[in-house]
Amino acid sequence: MLPGERWGIALLVAAAWLMLIAVVLVFGVAPDPVNLTTDMERYAQRIFYFHVPNWWVGFLAYLIAAVAGVLYLTKGHERWDVLEVASVEIGLTFTTIGLISGSIWAKPTWNTWWTWEPRLTTAAIGWLMYVGYLMLRSAIDHPERRARFSAVFSIVAFLSVPITFLAIRWWRTIHPVVIAGSSDSGMGGFALGPTIGLIFFFCLFAFTALYFALLTLRTRSEWLARRVQQLRQDILYRS
Amino acid sequence: MSYLRKVLAIVAKDVAAELRTREMLSSMFVFALLVILIFNFAFELRAEDQATLAPGVLWVAICFAGMLGLSRSFILEKDRGSIEGLLLAPIERSAIFLGKMLGNVLFMGLFELLILPIFVVLFNLSAGDLPLLLGVVLLGTIGFGGVGTLFSAMAVHTRAREVLLPILLFPVMVPVILAAVKLTAAIFDQLPLSEVQNWLSLLIAFDVIFMALSFMLFDYVIEE
Amino acid sequence: MLMIEIRGLIKAFGNRPVLRGVNLEVSAGEFLTLVGPNGAGKTTLMNIIATLSRPTAGHIRVAGFDPAADATRLRRHIGLVSHKALLYDDLSAEQNLRFYARLYDVAQPEARIEMLLRQVGLWGRQHDPVRTYSRGMQQRLAIARALLHDPPVVLLDEPDTGLDRHGAARLYDWLHQSGVAQRTVMMTTHNLERGLQWGDRIAILAQGRIAFQASQSQLGVAQLRARYDQLVGDA
Numbered sequence: 021m022l023p024g025e026r027w028g029i030a031l032l033v034a035a036a037w038l039m040l041i042a043v044v045l046v047f048g049v050a051p052d053p054v055n056l057t058t059d060m061e062r063y064a065q066r067i068f069y070f071h072v073p074n075w076w077v078g079f080l081a082y083l084i085a086a087v088a089g090v091l092y093l094t095k096g097h098e099r100w101d102v103l104e105v106a107s108v109e110i111g112l113t114f115t116t117i118g119l120i121s122g123s124i125w126a127k128p129t130w131n132t133w134w135t136w137e138p139r140l141t142t143a144a145i146g147w148l149m150y151v152g153y154l155m156l157r158s159a160i161d162h163p164e165r166r167a168r169f170s171a172v173f174s175i176v177a178f179l180s181v182p183i184t185f186l187a188i189r190w191w192r193t194i195h196p197v198v199i200a201g202s203s204d205s206g207m208g209g210f211a212l213g214p215t216i217g218l219i220f221f222f223c224l225f226a227f228t229a230l231y232f233a234l235l236t237l238r239t240r241s242e243w244l245a246r247r248v249q250q251l252r253q254d255i256l257y258r259s
Numbered sequence: 260m261s262y263l264r265k266v267l268a269i270v271a272k273d274v275a276a277e278l279r280t281r282e283m284l285s286s287m288f289v290f291a292l293l294v295i296l297i298f299n300f301a302f303e304l305r306a307e308d309q310a311t312l313a314p315g316v317l318w319v320a321i322c323f324a325g326m327l328g329l330s331r332s333f334i335l336e337k338d339r340g341s342i343e344g345l346l347l348a349p350i351e352r353s354a355i356f357l358g359k360m361l362g363n364v365l366f367m368g369l370f371e372l373l374i375l376p377i378f379v380v381l382f383n384l385s386a387g388d389l390p391l392l393l394g395v396v397l398l399g400t401i402g403f404g405g406v407g408t409l410f411s412a413m414a415v416h417t418r419a420r421e422v423l424l425p426i427l428l429f430p431v432m433v434p435v436i437l438a439a440v441k442l443t444a445a446i447f448d449q450l451p452l453s454e455v456q457n458w459l460s461l462l463i464a465f466d467v468i469f470m471a472l473s474f475m476l477f478d479y480v481i482e483e
Numbered sequence: 484m485l486m487i488e489i490r491g492l493i494k495a496f497g498n499r500p501v502l503r504g505v506n507l508e509v510s511a512g513e514f515l516t517l518v519g520p521n522g523a524g525k526t527t528l529m530n531i532i533a534t535l536s537r538p539t540a541g542h543i544r545v546a547g548f549d550p551a552a553d554a555t556r557l558r559r560h561i562g563l564v565s566h567k568a569l570l571y572d573d574l575s576a577e578q579n580l581r582f583y584a585r586l587y588d589v590a591q592p593e594a595r596i597e598m599l600l601r602q603v604g605l606w607g608r609q610h611d612p613v614r615t616y617s618r619g620m621q622q623r624l625a626i627a628r629a630l631l632h633d634p635p636v637v638l639l640d641e642p643d644t645g646l647d648r649h650g651a652a653r654l655y656d657w658l659h660q661s662g663v664a665q666r667t668v669m670m671t672t673h674n675l676e677r678g679l680q681w682g683d684r685i686a687i688l689a690q691g692r693i694a695f696q697a698s699q700s701q702l703g704v705a706q707l708r709a710r711y712d713q714l715v716g717d718a
Binding site: 164253 | 496
C-alpha cells in the first residue's frame, strides 16, 4: 500500500541526477539555434528546454489524476484518491512554473509578458480548473464525499481540456509550433536540429522522472497524514 | 414509458414550485439586466462598439444569471432534505439528472426569451435570423445545463456553495461560451452559416459529449 | 416470515466503524423499536435498510430483497418517515403527494391521496403550501407520503423528535389511523418509555451492536431503563 521507502529515495536520487545532467547539457553542451539574431534571444531560447517539459509534466499529471479519478469511482479504494490529489498538486506546481517560465521567455521574444493566444490561454484555464479542484476539496469536510466529488471533477476537467484547446486555437496563434517538423513557423520559431532534439528529449525524460519522484513522495506524505488523522480520531472517539 | 414519466414528473414539480414563488425567474432576469446595464456603463458603449461587444455581453449575462438558477435548483432540494425523498423513490438516479437538467434548461430558456428582446433593443441590433438565434441560444443553454446540473449537485454539499459553482463551471464552459459568442456574432452580422460551421459542430459536439458524461457521473454525485 | 433480516452487518466510514456486526430480525407485522445513544448508529442502520447507504459488509435482506443489488425494486416496498420533512415547502400537500405518487407509480393516485389525507386529518388543507403547516401537520403529511404506495415495510427514524408528549400521542394515533398496524414497522427513538409502549419488541443498539432485545411484555420501563444505562454507560 505505502510505496516502499527505498523506491522513493532511489527515484528521487535518480531524478536529481537526471536534472543535474540536464542543466549541464542545456547550458554547456547545447548549441545555439541558427536563426535567432540577438544574444538575448539566444539565451532566452534555452528556457525552451525547461518550459516545454513543464507543460508536458503538467499534462501528464492531470491525465494521471483523471485516470485515478476513474479508478476511484469504479474501485472505491482510497489509494486512488491519494494518487489523484498528489498528482493534481504536482501538476499545478509544474503548470505554474510553466506559465511563469513561458512569460519570461515571451518578454524578449514577443516583447510582451502575456498574450491571449491558444496555448497560453488553455494553460491558464487549465490552471484555474485545478485550482478549482483544490478549492473543491477544501470545501468538503466529509472524506468519502470529497474523494467522490474530486474524482468526478478531475474527469470532467481533464476531458474538457482538448475541446477547450481546439476552441481557442480556432482563433489566431503566435506560439512557436516546434514539434511540427523542423520548419521554423511563427514568430520566434527555430529549427529543431539533431543535437537540440536529443537534449530536448533528455530534458523531457528528466522532468518526467522528477514528476514521478515527487508523486511518490507526495503520495506517501498524504498517506501518512491520513493515518495520523485516523489515529487522532480513534483516540478522541475512545475518550 | 415509466422512466420518462418520472423525469417529467420532476420537471413538473420544479415548474409548479417556481410558479408559486417566481423567485428564480425574476432574480435571474433582474440580475441579467443589471449585468447588461453595468457593461453599458463600464464600457461607455457607443454605436460602433456596441455591435462588436453585444454577443459577448449577452452571453456573459446569460452565464451569470444561469449560475444563479443552477445553484438555486439544488439548494432548495437540499435544505429540506428532499433529495433524500428522491433517493428513496424507485427511480433511476439518471432520471433525477435528466429531470433536474431539463428543468434547468427550461428555466434558463424562459429567462432567455425574456431577456433577448430587451437586449436586442438596448443594443440597437437587428435580430437577424431569429430561429437560428434561438437555436444557438438553446444549444448553448444545453451545454450549460448538462455540466451545470452535475456541478451544482456537487456544489450544494460544500461550504461555499454559491461561490464554488462559478469557479468550477466557468473554465469548463469556455468552449461553449466561445462557440456561442462566435455564432451569435455571425447571426447578428448576418453572415452565412457556412462560415461558422466549425463553431456549430464544436458546440454540438460539446453538448453531446458532456451531457453523456454528466449523465454517467451523476450517480456518483447524488448519493448521500 | 421475516421482513427484515440482518446478520453481521458492518458499516465503517473510512476507518471508523459505526456498526460492528448487527444481528436483527423483524417478522412480518411486527413493530420493533430501536433505542440507543447518539452516535450509536441508529440512523446509519435505518439508512442502510432504506437503501440510502451501503453496508461495508454483512448480510441484509428487506422484504426478501438485497438493498445493494435490488435497490430500485426494494424502494417500492419501503416507506420512510424521518425527522426531516422530505417535503417541498412551496407546494401544497396535494401537489407533494401527487408528485410522489408519480415517482412510485401509484395506481389511482387521486383516490389514494384523498383517502390518506382524510386519514391523517389534512383533508381541507390540502391546497395550502406546506410552508404554512405546523410541525405536527407536516409530520402527518410525511406519514401520508410514506404510506402512499402501500409499502409493507415502514421505517420511522426518530419521528417523535421535536414533539411534546401530546404531539407524540397524536402521532401514534395518526400512524394507526393510516393503517400502520398491519405493516412491518421499525422505529428508532430516544424516548425509552415511548419505545416500549409503541413496539411489540424493543432492542438496544450500543457500541455498534444489538446489545439487548426483549418483547414488550417481558419487562417494564424501569427495568428497561436500568438495562439501558448499564449497557450504554459502558461506552
